[in-house]
Amino acid sequence: MxxxxxxxxxxxxxxxxxxxxxxxxxxxxxxxxxxxxxxxxxxxxxxxxxxxxxxxxxxxxxxxxxxxxxxxxxxxxxxxxxxxxxxxxxxxxxxxxxxxxxxxxxxxxxxxxxxxxxxxxxxxxxxxxxxxxxxxxxxxxxxxxxxxxxxxxxxxxxxxxxxxxxxxxxxxxxxxxxxxxxxxxxxxxxxxxxxxxxxxxxxxxxxxxxxxxxxxxxxxxxxxxxxxxxxxxxxxxxxxxxxxxxxARRELSPTKVNTVGLVLIAVAAVVLPMFLGRLTNDLFTNVGLFLLLALGLNIVVGLAGILDLGYVAFFAVGGYTAAIMTSPSSPGLSPELPWWVAIFVVVFMAIVAGLFIGAPVIRMRGDYLAIVTLGFGEIIRLTVRSDWASGFTGGAQGILSIPGADIVGVATVKGTDPQQVLYLVIGFVAIAIYVSWRLENSRIGRAWMAVREDESVAEAMGINTVNSKLQAFVVGAILASFSGAIFAAKVGSVFESSFKILVSIVILVIVIVGGMGRIAGVAAGALVLVGILGGPNQPGLLAEFSEFKLLIYGALLIWMMLKRPEGLIPNVRRSRELHQDEFLQDAWLKAQANDDDDEAASGEVAPA
Amino acid sequence: MTTAMRSKARPRTGVDWFLTFLRVLLTGLVLFGLLAFLWQQIDPDNPLASAINPDANRLSWDAFQGLVISGLSQGAMYGLIALGYSMVYGVLGFINFAHGEVFMVGAMTGMITSNKLFEAGVWEDNFLLAILIAVLVSVICSTVTAVVTERIAYRPLRGSPRLIPLITSIGVSFFIQNTSAVLLGPGAKSYPRLPDWLRDDIGIGPFDIEGKKLLVLVVAGVSMGALWYLVERTKTGKAMRAVAEDKEIASLMGIDVDRTIVTTFAVGGAMAGVAGILWGILFGSVTEFTGFLPGIKAFSAAVVGGIGNLGGAMAGGLTLGSSESLAPQLVLEPLGVTGHTQLKDAVAFLVLIFVLLVKPTGLFGERLSAEDRA
Amino acid sequence: MSERLLDIQNLSVTFGGLNALSDLDFHVDAGEIVSVIGPNGAGKTTFFNMISGMVTPTSGDIVFKGESLLGLDPNQVTARGIARTFQNVRLFANMTILENVMVSQHCRTKQGIMGALFQTGGFKREEQEIREHGEKVLGFFGSRLVGFRLNQPASVLSYANRRRLEIARAMATKPEVILLDEPVAGMNPKESEELTGLIGKLRDEWGFTIVMIEHDMGVVRDVSDRVVVLDHGETIAQGSYDEVSSDPAVIEAYLGRPAEEAS
Structure with a gap:
């Protein structure tokens, strides 16, 4: 309008x-x-x-x-x-x-x-x-x-x-x-x-x-x-x-961050939960869990350009590993480790799963990769549900009575206390944001972007594309598994039905609606979509919408792709890529106007 | 393009070793399972079986042919859906994720029509007429859905990076699925009861085929033949092939590219509509999720057969359908996997992964323009 | 100076029965500038693709510093010290100009995820070095690619500047040999003259050995130590520019008229 x-x-x-x-x-x-x-x-x-x-x-x-x-x-x-x-x-x-x-x-x-x-x-x-x-x-x-x-x-x-x-x-x-x-x-x-x-x-x-x-x-x-x-x-x-x-500042030095804004957000993240009631804390926890997932997927899709539709698999790996490691009632293996120890096992399993799923798919064409990862996501869920694996995963009955998350020497987080869980989630989101930010501005992050831009040229410029993509895959897997581990501790039980493909798609919608490749965008996407409309199984503020939220998700995804593929808060680079034609036209017009052989075409580019 | 030209180099990196290991492992498991199956056919109490699969039983001929027939009839439907994926991929180079939903629309409208006809008494009085009307309505609705989708969601995106239309099609898929849930109500809805002659077995040679399965196979065969004729023998088909090869050149040769693309979507949609009503006849009920899994499996079938290759799509569908139906009994059970039928869906994806690991261009070779192969 | 840096031995490649290149046999010494010329479809770019590991030859060998390059991935070839540019400029269009030259130092650097996460001293030092080397390489082209340009995406550059950035990107990989695929294609005479000078400087000041595909005979004449002429996948002549340009086979097959006029 x-x-x-x-x-x-x-x-x-x-x-x-x-x-x-x-x-x-x-x-x-x-x-x-x-x-x-x-x-x-x-x-x-x-x-x-x-x-x-x-x-x-x-x-x-x-x-x-x-x-x-x-x-x-x-x-x-x-x-x-x-x-x-x-x-x-x-x-x-x-x-x-x-x-x-x-x-x-x-x-x-x-x-x-x-x-x-x-x-x-x-x-x-x-x-x-x-x-x-x-x-x-x-x-x-x-x-x-x-x-x-x-x-x-x-x-x-x-x-x-x-x-x-x-x-x-x-x-x-x-x-x-x-x-x-x-x-x-x-x-x-x-x-x-x-x-x-x-x-x-x-x-x-x-x-x-x-x-x-x-x-x-x-x-x-x-x-x-x-x-x-x-x-x-x-x-x-x-x-x-x-x-x-x-x-303007971003144009000059893209790696600088807005310190004031960051401090404000940090203070709000520490102070706000204390003043919130149960419901709101719970809501923010859900937002945080999905934000954690979305930040991980943002590395995989937004930075490295790998469209992983089976991302929920790593969420499941995190959830189930944490459940098996900590719950006294898990069938089969039940070491009853404290949560903070279990998280190391979770990371290990996420790396294993990331490599195992990543290695076969990483050389495939982008769209084949999407379908095959989706297939892997389903394979993992079906296996977890089956009688065959039920000795470890509980099959359709799931794993119950998962104790909360205890952080050694600091606190014990009870899943039933939304405020504590929210702090836990905020802590991990902070880690994820730090990781995303540091990696984006590093040798690895640049390699990911190069792979996203043009894989075969990246290869010719000395980048081992297979390894780079696998690294992105694994980093994304670890972040998702954190989310899964917290999810298990929060809910106190895991069932395969929490890990359907739907979750993958919702995470993808968050990343895309928010703005691929941009941390603030992903955060906004998670807040608006999960907070207001609700996650796949989680109610949002507009609980009346639960019947329609998936319909709205679908419509939003189409509309975003058609009208604003760069997302709500776009990444500067991506919006350039997607409006390439306009920019070229701009550049051409400027060149005509200036008539100064090669300096002309590259002046300031007007925002779309 | 360049990577495809690289000859099959020996394993060099860890990833290569891992892939080789995976190929060997998967092949080994399949072979081992098959051998174990053969052995337990000969002697159910053989030492291997008693070690890993104590419940081993001989699979009877009746049970076996039942599996083959249901595998083939389901595979024929995958094949019909796969044609749509394959054609769109051939022409536009992206996975139309929403194609499974087009199939679901066919099954849904088929359900509505046949129930209305049932109420009117036509279904029981003159089944053939009723089914003809139902097929017609399904085909029209599916075609319209496919064409409208193309117009609204895909046409504006032509020429954008290839993941963009893929993501859009995921949105379309979501939207159609939930539209059905909201407008028609969620949950399973059943087709009216089929006449008896479709539920009885018909003997053909050594096989006893349930009438409806035979119907599915025949209709799928006829549709496939019609499609083959359209693509290979008519002017429209020639235009489609030209556009698939190179859109720009095709338009320079006076082919209306937009119209050809619409035709492609329409034909794919019609095939999905046929598959939809066959699904209803075969399984007797339909939900808003009916399109999702078969859709993905059908895409897998298209890849297995070699994307862009129409015969390959059908063959891929049959391969996928029968492996899905047979593998749990022939491979998983002898390996001692309990509850093997629960893993039926997983088998389909494993077949896809296996084929892509061993022969990435599909069993019958892909047919894509140079630009899409890159 | 006469060390055989790059030795091409009886190199052939066939695509589905078509001989794209047959029995190519020549060598490049350290510090030479060798031009590969030939009409369109002569197999020049295929030749580059084979050196850089994107296409595997059917037979023959490519030996670089005494070791065969066959079977190496493109990134390994680059790591050994051979960098290239592309005929149809292929930059990382949405990365900044500085990032374009920073990312191509990937194989010369080694900091991993942990270094970035903990901001170790080694990471910061390396990052600094990458940036400095990147700016140095960009500075080779005067003021065109530095200053406020550093943080602009490569897509805003003019055509000639894109070609320059591609060369800078190849230089940033710290190679010994640079393969230039039609470096002056699409440039105006003034620009190509300037770039010709720069190609000379690449050898004289930076010590790179250069193999170049070029159609512009003026450029070839000005900078090449030796010229190899291909036609339909076969070597029809090699030697100095003057030798080659007076070779009757070349005149007939490629130029069709005296070389002096063609330039």
Missing amino acids: SETMNTDEAGVLAPARGAFDQDWRKLVNWGLICALALIFVSLTDMPDKLDKRVIVEPLLSMGYLSLIWIPVALGNFVTREVVLEGMTQHKKGLRELVAGVSVGAIGGAGLALLIWLLDTRDLSDPLVNWNDALLEVLSFGEGVGYGAIFWILASAGLGLAGGAFHLLSAIANRLLLAIALTIVLTASLESALDDISEGFQLEWLFEALFEKKGGLSVQGAIILAVFAIAWVLVLGGQAKRGRAAVT
């Missing part, structure tokens, strides 16, 4: 085109897409199931939000124009509004049709959500006619709003976006905020914002909106300048 804000910088504009000078076919197409999207979302039953999750009481729930964003986004999208050098740009005007309205209205008509069908036909045989509850939600219990007309009008209005974004100035756009995001995000974080405010004795603030029965109060929403406006107006400029400075 925020992508066409640079119109006011673009210099002279051609006069606006007539309001009805439209590409009607395109509008109808997008209108139909809008209708399909609305019908699809309705039939997934999101409006009904998420209706209980209120954003602003009594105005808006997550259920209705799942519908209303569609006309807005499409109304905005359909009127967006790709601005290229040398093309005439027209002033925005009535034309954009008409387009937005048309798309929205067609979409609304689609929804109206669905309401009518819901009332008259019964398709509940294949479509399980085809029921009166859905009709009730869509028509607000006021009958078919009311619902149908409401949605046509509302959707047209929302489409209009989407188109209208183009007419507003950049700052207004940013304000609206900030308000919307702040409100939705705050509402999503409700339970966590409840918890945190209790820890910090800030219940009064929480009560000022939220209703007792859930959701923001109108007053709370207004407070947040004012806050968001203030934030954008006061801090917006500063933040922008700060970011520019950071980017």
Whole structure:
């Protein structure tokens, strides 16, 4: 929604085109897409199931939000124009509004049709959500006619709003976006905020914002909106300048880190858990476990460019090794080692597994490697589950009564105490971040990047690619096995069902959505996805979403790949690679302009 | 390209030694298992068997042919799905992970249609007509899914680094799977009961084949033949092969590359649709996860047979299906692996790994453009 | 100076029945600049690929400092002291310019994961050395690749600078022999003249032995001590530029007209 804000910088504009000078076919197409999207979302039953999750009481729930964003986004999208050098740009005007309205209205008509069908036909045989509850939600219990007309009008209005974004100035756009995001995000974080405010004795603030029965109060929403406006107006400029400075510094010396930010994060990591309640601590623990996995996969995929889809295998190796080593009730082998001793065995096993899986696959083509690692992941899970191995792994019964993690001389971490586990996780995440950071800026890390860029050239430049890739594989395996060992200690039991392929995919989504090859990106990915939506078996803050989270993961993955393959917080290099064409074009244009034989093409490259 | 040209050098590094060791180990285990199996066929109480597999029994001819037939019929379905993987890989050079889901869509829509037909009474009155309608609906839905996927998710990514469309297709796979779970409800849904003549055994030579398995084999054979004709004998097929060889040159020769790619997806989708309804007939039920494992196995089949090679895909499917069905009894059990049928799925992946270790270009050789081979 | 550094003995390779190269036989002495010329498809790049271990010859031998290179992986060949550039420039486009020359010192350095994790003295020293050597190598090309450029990704470089960076990358592997695959292809006359001078300097100041594939006869004439002419996989002449350019076989098979005009 925020992508066409640079119109006011673009210099002279051609006069606006007539309001009805439209590409009607395109509008109808997008209108139909809008209708399909609305019908699809309705039939997934999101409006009904998420209706209980209120954003602003009594105005808006997550259920209705799942519908209303569609006309807005499409109304905005359909009127967006790709601005290229040398093309005439027209002033925005009535034309954009008409387009937005048309798309929205067609979409609304689609929804109206669905309401009518819901009332008259019964398709509940294949479509399980085809029921009166859905009709009730869509028509607000006021009958078919009311619902149908409401949605046509509302959707047209929302489409209009989407188109209208183009007419507003950049700052207004940013304000609206900030308000919307702040409100939705705050509402999503409700339970966590409840918890945190209790820890910090800030219940009064929480009560000022939220209703007792859930959701923001109108007053709370207004407070947040004012806050968001203030934030954008006061801090917006500063933040922008700060970011520019950071980017500039990164260009000059890429290995430097932001010390202030690091110290702040470290302090928060130490202090925050003390003030958090049980639920939030547990939530952060899950985030941390997945962050640990994602950091490991980030080394394998992001740095060395090896797409490992069976990454969960190492998580399983860590979990099962820790379980067998520490649990008194593990069948077969049961040395009952203390956890901190077991962790050495875990590392050893991870190295063995990494080499064993890595060696056969490392010479394969990238995509074969993906499938074969996936196969290995399944082989390990199936073997663990089978009767054959159940003498050691407990088969489908798993291994129970795993004691917590005791760290010699420091503390004993009980799996039942989320705060202690969280500290343990934070400790290991810190190790993983340190390892990632140090390795990236070393001889080994450079070799990984070279292998990712062009394997055969890397080989010709004297890099033993097989060894380098194996090293990446093993380092990734060790980090995942840490996560597995903590997981076993936290849950107190391991079952093969915790180690399905699904976990691999979710980790991959975290790495990709966050931004491959960038530590901060991966952290953001883990926080947003696991924290808010939830992990494969772990609930997130939006527990109501559990039914839809995998659907959303899938959609997010596609959307990210199509629109923003570099992730939320991209790695500078990667975004260059993925927008290569644009950069080349840029460089070419500059070369034309400067006409200075070879120095010209390489000046500062404008951000995409 | 360059690494492929390097001759088979003797083991040099630790990794090479390890791979050689793995090859020898796997071959040895398979051979040892087979020999142990033969011995226990001759004498179930032989010393080896009593040492490692005390429950050894002779496998009867009936049981054996049952395994072969079910292996082949399942393999035929893998083969049909594998065709889609193989064609897309040949033309676009990436693994369309979502193809397994296209197959699932076929099985799902087949289930819905046949249940509707069952309610209408057509299923019992005129089974052939009913199944024809169901196949038609499945094929149409699968084809549409495949084509829409291509249009939305893959076309914009053409020319990007090859792992990008692969990751996208994982997303598509996830999305379709969960769409099915959310729209149609999670869990298994069953097909209506098949008519008796499909459930009885039909004797062909020394084999007694259950009617539905024979149907699967026949339909798979016919579809394969039709596909072969399309690819090798028609103009469309020629265009497909040209695009697979070199997209740029093909477009210079006046071939509409986009349209050919859509055709490839459509044909692959149709094959997956056929496989989907055959799956339903064979196993009688379908879940939203039906597409995942068979999909990956079918890709393995395509690799085993040699990717880009259509005959190889079918042969790879049959190989994979029958090894999956036979290996637990013929190799694992004589080796003393308890609960061997639980490892059926693992066998399929082991076959894939084994083939890639021994003959990375697949059993029947791959057919790829030079650029994809690199 | 007449030590046989690189000895090519009856080298042949066949691709599916096609003789890409047959019975190539010549040697390179330490400190020489030898050019390999020949029309397109003569097998020149295949020859380089064989030296650098990417293609295994069907028969014959490549002896470097008295030891055969056959059966070595490309990285081992580089470690022995033979570096190369590529005809179609292949840089690590998303790594910075400095990283490009740092990473190619991989086989000359040895710090592993532990050194990086514990930031040992050895690691820091080595890292410093890698960086200094990298900057020194880049400095060979004047100010084009240093300064603010060091931390820019290689993809922003102009074409000529990419070629220069490729040579720098080969130099950074601390080789004895550098194989240059069409170093001036695509450059304008001014640039190729400058690079010709630099190739001479590579030998005179840095002590590298150079084997070069080149189509630009001017460059070949200016720097080569000896020239080897290939055609259809066969050696049709070798000797000094003047000898070769007046050889009737060469004129007929390759140049088609007197060499002086072709330059």
